Amino acid sequence: MTPDHLAEALSALALHEPTxxxxxxxxxxxxxxxxxxxxxxxxxxxxxxxxxxxYARTPVDTLLERTMINGLTVSDxxxxxxxxxxxxxxxxxxxxxxxxxxxxxxTQLV
Numbered sequence: 001m002t003p004d005h006l007a008e009a010l011s012a013l014a015l016h017e018p019t020x021x022x023x024x025x026x027x028x029x030x031x032x033x034x035x036x037x038x039x040x041x042x043x044x045x046x047x048x049x050x051x052x053x054x055y056a057r058t059p060v061d062t063l064l065e066r067t068m069i070n071g072l073t074v075s076d077x078x079x080x081x082x083x084x085x086x087x088x089x090x091x092x093x094x095x096x097x098x099x100x101x102x103x104x105x106x107t108q109l110v
Contacts, residue, residue, distance in 0.1 A: 029054035 025031050029052060035041035072087070074080050087093065 026056040027054075027060055029057065031056075 022031075033045075033052075035044065069092075072083050074083060
């Protein structure tokens with residue numbers, strides 16, 4: 001991997017940072033509740049803090065508990081060699097529990 005590849009990857013991550021931040025806000029349950037009208041918001045807006053339920057976290061946690069990554073493949077032989085080197089150097093061949101931060105946005109597990 002060259003410095004240019006790394007710079008390109010970091011730029012792609014930075015470009016999508018707002019999307020990752022939004023996904024994390026939903027996962028954390030910090031997104032404001034949406035109401036059908038301003039009148040409903042005035043009537044029920046204060047109840048949202050007391051009765052908040054986070055349904056966005058459930059599918060992420062379910063996927064996290066049931067997903068096992070056995071390996072990665074790429075079409076370029078040089079990239080595959082690099083991937084295998086990184087995989088082995090980080091002991092990813094060992095079975096381990098993924099943490100929530102690795103799965104919040106969903107793209108980390110794809």
